[in-house]
Amino acid sequence: MRTEKVADHIVQWLKEYCTNANMDGFTIGISGGIDSAVTSALCAKTGLRTLCLEMPIHQAQSQVNRAKEHISFLKGNYTNVSDVTVDLTSVFEQFKNEVPQSHEDPNLNLALANTRARLRMTTLYYFAGLHRYLVAGTGNKVEDFGVGFFTKYGDGGVDLSPLADLLKSEVYELGHYLKVPTSILEAPPTDGLFGDNRTDEDQIGASYDELEWAMAMENKGKKPSDFEGRKQTVFNIYLQLNKANQHKMKPIPVCITPNSYKIL
Known part of the structure; x- marks a missing residue:
C-alpha cells in the first residue's frame, strides 16, 4: 500500500466532504484502539476542528490510559484538536435500573453491550449538534462489510466512514505512518463493551x-x-x-x- 498517498487522499476527502456539507469539523469517540486512533489522526490532519470524546462505561484502565495517551499525542501535534471526557457509567447503570432484566436470558449481556455503544453514539451526536460537527466513523472494511462486527446505531451510527474501504492490516499501516502510540499499535483489538478482557478474536x-x-x-x-x-x-x-x-x-x-x- 502507498501509505502516504492513502493518508493524503483520505485527509483531502474528509476536508472536502466537511466543507461541502457546510460543517465546521469532526467529533470522534476515542476508545484506545487502532481504528479510532487512526481516524482521529486523519481528521486532525485536515486542519479542521477535531473533538475527541472519551466516553468510559466501566472501562478497563488500560483502555482509558491508551485513549488519554493518544489524545495527548494529538493535542501536542495539532492545535485544532480538543477533547472532552463524558463518563457514561452512571447513565448506563440508571438505564439498567429502568428496564426489565432476566439474568437467565442468554441475550442479556449482548443487549447491554450494544446499549453501551448506543449511549456513546447519542453522546457523539449531542456534541456534533452543539458545534456543527460531523461524526466520523471508525469501522474498517472487514468489520463493516465482511463480518458486520459493529453495533447497529451504535458505532455504526455515523456521518461518514473514512476507513471503511481499508482492511484492518491497512489501518495498522496507516497507524505506523501517522505515529500512533506504540501502546495502541501493540494492543489486542477489543470493542471494550463487556467490561472484561475479551478481545475481538475471542468474540469472533x-x-x-x-x-x-x-x-x-x-x-x-x-x-x-x-x-x-x-x-x-x-x-x-x-x-x-x-x-x-x-x-x-x-x-x-x-x-x-x-x-x-x-x-x-
Whole structure:
C-alpha cells in the first residue's frame, strides 16, 4: 500500500466532504484502539476542528490510559484538536435500573453491550449538534462489510466512514505512518463493551488476518470445501457472520406499496 498517498487522499476527502456539507469539523469517540486512533489522526490532519470524546462505561484502565495517551499525542501535534471526557457509567447503570432484566436470558449481556455503544453514539451526536460537527466513523472494511462486527446505531451510527474501504492490516499501516502510540499499535483489538478482557478474536473466533484471508477467498469464488482444517473453520466463521449480519450492512428495507392500492 502507498501509505502516504492513502493518508493524503483520505485527509483531502474528509476536508472536502466537511466543507461541502457546510460543517465546521469532526467529533470522534476515542476508545484506545487502532481504528479510532487512526481516524482521529486523519481528521486532525485536515486542519479542521477535531473533538475527541472519551466516553468510559466501566472501562478497563488500560483502555482509558491508551485513549488519554493518544489524545495527548494529538493535542501536542495539532492545535485544532480538543477533547472532552463524558463518563457514561452512571447513565448506563440508571438505564439498567429502568428496564426489565432476566439474568437467565442468554441475550442479556449482548443487549447491554450494544446499549453501551448506543449511549456513546447519542453522546457523539449531542456534541456534533452543539458545534456543527460531523461524526466520523471508525469501522474498517472487514468489520463493516465482511463480518458486520459493529453495533447497529451504535458505532455504526455515523456521518461518514473514512476507513471503511481499508482492511484492518491497512489501518495498522496507516497507524505506523501517522505515529500512533506504540501502546495502541501493540494492543489486542477489543470493542471494550463487556467490561472484561475479551478481545475481538475471542468474540469472533478468528483473527483479523484470518478474516481478511477469508474475505479474499470469497471474492475469488472459493468455498469452505476447497480447504481443510483451520482454514475451513475460519472460512465458515466468516461466511456465517457475513450472512447473519447482512441486516447491518444493507440499506434499511422499505416496503413498497403498489400504486393500485393507493388509488381510490
